[in-house]
Amino acid sequence: MDWLGDNAWAAWLSVAAALGVAELFSLDLVLLMLAVGAMAGMVAGLLAAPVVVQVLVAAAASIAMLTLVRPSMVKRLHGGPELRLGHQELVGRQAEVLQELSGLTTGRIMLAGEEWSAKPYDETLTIAPGETVEVLQIRGATAYVHPVPRLES
Structure with a gap:
């Protein structure tokens, strides 16, 4: 348990990688936003922040990505050019x-x-x-x- 406390960034990196791979199968961009949150948690872990702070940073980054970035990405990816026939x-x-x-x-x-x-x-x-x-x-x-x-x- 001591190794995990000292290397929490590795756990966050693993979670981010797993979410990134899962996103390849779902293609709805939710898991990708959560992976970005996990990367933010990894950065907090690299800065030796307490685990509670790492979780809060990861959650805040995930929520921010889901509410601010994902809607515009989905709109851009799913919307095509305006067709005038x-x-x-x-x-x-x-x-x-x-x-x-x-x-x-x-x-x-x-x-x-x-x-x-x-x-x-x-x-x-x-x-x-x-x-x-x-x-x-x-x-x-x-x-x-x-x-x-x-x-x-």
Whole structure:
């Protein structure tokens, strides 16, 4: 028992290794967070802290890892890129006006190499041919656009 008291860090290291190996089978990141807590307990053991302090440090580090680090890691690992399919992929892209657009008349734009019917998103605007617009929304087969401001020199 005297050896264990003098080398508590080795016990903490063993616990951390066992939890790390078990994490390889569970893959839910809980055991990994507990392994980090055990590593913190090992550091406390290396600093010759009493066993009670080692346990408290390990518990505090484990709880901190479970509440602060694990949620963001799970979100990052389980969340994929935002997928935009179909017409929604065109929202945010720029297009060239082919026919005048106004709130009263539907015009035409060249968007991603295709001709689309379009209206201004703000119905009070009139957009002349040749202007560059940004697609804000697509409803059915009509793109609702807004002019892109130009830098005048």
